Amino acid sequence: MRKIISILVRNHPGVLSHVAGLFTRRAYNIESIAAGETENPDVTRITITVSGDEVIFEQVTKQLRKLIDVIRVRDLKYAESITRELVLLTIYAGMEKRQEVIMIANAFGASVVDIAERTITLEFVGNQRKIDTILHALEAFKIKELARTGIVALPLESQIEQHETML
Amino acid sequence: MTSTKKTGAQIIIQSLIDAGVEHIFGFPGGAVIPIYDVLYDAPLKHILTRHEQGAVHAADGYARATGRVGVCLATSGPGATNLVTGLSTAHMDSVPLVAITGQVPVAMIGNDSFQEADIYGITIPVTKYNYLVKHIEDLQRVIKEAFYIAQTGRPGPVLVDIPKDIQTAKVRPKKIGPVHLPGYLSLGKGHPKQIKAILQAIKNAHRPVIYAGGGIVTSGASEELRKFIQKTQIPVTTTLMGKGVYPENKPLALGMLGMHGTKYANYAIYESDLIIAMGVRFDDRVVGNLAQFAPMAKIIHMDIDPAEIGKRMAVDIPIVGDLKTILCLINQKIQIQVRKSWIKQVEKLKQENPLIFEETGSLKPQFIIKTLSEITKGEIIITTDVGQHQMWTALYYHTTEPRRFISSGGAGTMGYGFPAAIGATVGRPDMPVVAITGDGSFQMCIQELATARTYNLPVKIFILNNGYLGMVRQWQELFYDRRYSFTNLEFNPDFCKVAEGYEIPSIRVTEAKEVRDAIDKALNIDGPVLVDFYIDKEENVIPMIPPGGGQTGFIGEGETYA
Known part of the structure; x- marks a missing residue:
């Protein structure tokens, strides 16, 4: 099972070591981790995607809450959150294949950010599903380099409101 | 300022x-x-x-x-x-x-x-x-x-x-305000709903057992625990870290539970229908096999750390908060209870499965600890190192107050006991302090003899000397076909001569009849003293549940080794 944990932490050097160290020490697997400032420069948001069963996930959450630098831990359920990841992808595509790549890119709303003699670099943003679909569509081309930011996520306020009124 | x-x-x-x-x-x-x-x-x-x-x-x-x-x-x-x-x-x-x-x-x-x-x-x-x-x-x-x-x-x-x-x-130093750490310490005070559930569960229970640990010591909740036991008449077993939260010489005390716990404590847990766990973490040295721990029991778990709830053991009634606060709330509301048949059953468990050792032959470590416990009435501070001597002390020394049994529980750090005794005697100069150690452990921090001498700290060092890394040797005997791989300390220094080098008086004890006098003498010497007990070399810590075993899965005495 895959889960997204959104953590607000105090923004200072060492905090990432504390968070990452916890995962190492307790042998939890991190699938992706993304960190950046929030609206408050003293606070950083770390979005972590983890895999494991419910028991492990509960332990992860509780252990994270114990960290002194952690202000808030939130379990973001897929259905109730918006998730995005940015991908930079350089593929081998010379003159003869360029058009085909650009066509696929356009179909998925990906942008072309660089063209070289033998390669083309695309940028695309989306949720897991969209990214998987684009990568699948480009499978025929040989990848030179791929960089992913890891998932960032926020709760989908409208869904949560709706859910609350239903209750 | x-x-x-x-x-x-x-x-x-x-x-x-x-x-x-x-x-x-x-x-x-x-x-x-x-x-x-x-x-x-x-x-x-x-x-x-x-x-x-x-x-x-x-x-x-x-x-x-x-x-x-x-x-x-x-x-x-x-x-x-x-x-x-x-x-x-x-x-x-x-x-x-x-x-x-x-x-x-x-x-x-x-x-x-x-x-x-x-x-x-x-x-x-x-x-x-x-x-x-x-x-x-x-x-x-x-x-x-x-x-x-x-x-x-x-x-x-x-x-x-x-x-x-x-x-x-x-x-320029500034006046600094109160500590501000957002997100730290949102302490539970014991949810009223859970308190109610606990009271109900205790009322319904026929065979309750308290499983108390270091959290009671840390919280300073020993008095509240004693009040709780007085009112409810529930038998209590403690972990290594919880020794002394309830006087171990009282009838309702079952001693330590777990791998090297008393048989009666483990049997009582097994037969119980309600475990009241306080400030414990269901550690693998206490609960080898989760399913065989207390199969008939509901489990209440009280702890200050929410991450301990459900970490190893699935519990029925969790409550998070300071144990002293929680126990105060419970004590205010709990009714006086009588549990004649359960107490009788526990008494029987005690009588049928006594803590025993063979008193004949060579000098037995259990005898030394038992004698020390009698002489001091369990009232002094004991520190231990890690290994067989630690478990013998846990079993045979009856601690009566919290903070008087000091031992490395979770980490199991050899070399801890002697320097810890130095610290204890600095903090509590009013209390006699005995460091019980083994010949293996002691050599890991033996250099601190100089510290004890320098400050004339009245630490009494009792070495249970068997010339082995005894606990590992015991495991090798039981689980590795007696292949004593590098656990025989073929050369040990003459610890009395070592003490002499540090200008610390020492006593060597080789026979049971010398034990009482040696302990008396050591306790009455002003300043540090070392007592080197030459104990039976291959004595084992019994009872023992093998790692991963259930609460009743004891290794038979005399069966595995003749």
């Missing part, structure tokens, strides 16, 4: 004094010379150990004996890394410590400078929190926070790494 500038080192010492520190255990080095310079005439007592590991264990023993924060000080690099085992020991047993280490100057960090080690990075997993101070303006706040974090909530060790140039830089 004051208008004159002060050095970082002065601020450090002043902050320690402000935090109420009276004693520091430490060892000087290049990167802490400025701090030691201030210590030279500061109104603080510094105890110079002979190794940084001795200093951190002593600070730990001090903290456990007094309930106050233990403080140790070491230099950068190897000085700091020598603290790591001690920090891990304190971390595993939730002991409040503040460790201060020197670091190379800020500009030299990361250059592989002389005596540089990334102690901040190294100690992340073995501390509750740690700091590297890079700006002198942060120093006062950091030290204040360190003491706050170390002793609040579930206590633990905090390390503060301070570069040498921060120690010598100058700044």
Whole structure:
């Protein structure tokens, strides 16, 4: 099972070591981790995607809450959150294949950010599903380099409101 | 407050004094010379150990004996890394410590400078929190926070790494406000709904057992526990860390449970229909097999740390909060109870499965501990090292008060006991302190004999000397076909001669009939003394449940070995 944990932490050097160290020490697997400032420069948001069963996930959450630098831990359920990841992808595509790549890119709303003699670099943003679909569509081309930011996520306020009124 | 500038080192010492520190255990080095310079005439007592590991264990023993924060000080690099085992020991047993280490100057960090080690990075997993101070303006706040974090909530060790140039830089000290750590410590006070559920469960239970641990000691909830037991007449078993929260010589006391616990404690747990777990963590040395622990019982788990709830054991009624507060609330509402048939059944378990050893033949370690327990009435402070002697002490020494049985439980650190006794006697000069150790463990911090001599600390060292790393040898005997691979300490020094070298009096005991006199004599000598007991070389710790075994899966006495 895959889960997204959104953590607000105090923004200072060492905090990432504390968070990452916890995962190492307790042998939890991190699938992706993304960190950046929030609206408050003293606070950083770390979005972590983890895999494991419910028991492990509960332990992860509780252990994270114990960290002194952690202000808030939130379990973001897929259905109730918006998730995005940015991908930079350089593929081998010379003159003869360029058009085909650009066509696929356009179909998925990906942008072309660089063209070289033998390669083309695309940028695309989306949720897991969209990214998987684009990568699948480009499978025929040989990848030179791929960089992913890891998932960032926020709760989908409208869904949560709706859910609350239903209750 | 004051208008004159002060050095970082002065601020450090002043902050320690402000935090109420009276004693520091430490060892000087290049990167802490400025701090030691201030210590030279500061109104603080510094105890110079002979190794940084001795200093951190002593600070730990001090903290456990007094309930106050233990403080140790070491230099950068190897000085700091020598603290790591001690920090891990304190971390595993939730002991409040503040460790201060020197670091190379800020500009030299990361250059592989002389005596540089990334102690901040190294100690992340073995501390509750740690700091590297890079700006002198942060120093006062950091030290204040360190003491706050170390002793609040579930206590633990905090390390503060301070570069040498921060120690010598100058700044005007400011008045600092209360600690502000958003997100830290949202302490439960015991949810009323859970209290109600607990009261109901106790009322419905026919065969309840209390399983009490170190959390009761930390919370200072021993009195409340005793009141609770008096009202409810529920038998109580304790973990190694919980020894003394209830007098072990009372009829309702079942002694220790778990791998080397008493048979009757483990059987009572197994037969119980309600386990009331207080300040414990269902550790693998207590619960080998989760399904075979208390198969018929509902489980109540009280703890200050929400992460302990459900970590190993699925529980029926969890309650998070300070144990003293929770027990106070329960005691206010609980009805007086009589449990004649269950108590009778427990009595029977005790009679049918007594803690016994063969009293004939060579000098038995159990006999020594039993005699010590009788002579002292279980009222003195005992520290132990780790191994067979630790378990014999846990079983045969009947501790009557909390903070009087000091042992490395979670980490199982050999070398802990003797320096911990030094710390305990510094913290509690009014109490006799006996360090019970083995010939293996003792040699891991034997250099602290110099510390005991220097300050004439009245630590009584009892070595249960069998010439083996006994616990490992026992496992090799039972599970590895008696292949005693490197557990035979073929050469040991003459410990009495070693003591003599340190000008410490010593006694050698080789026969049972000498035991009582030797203990009496040792307890009456002013200052340190070493007693070297030559015990039966291949005596085992019995009872024993093999690792992963259920609460009734004892290894048969006399079956595995003739």
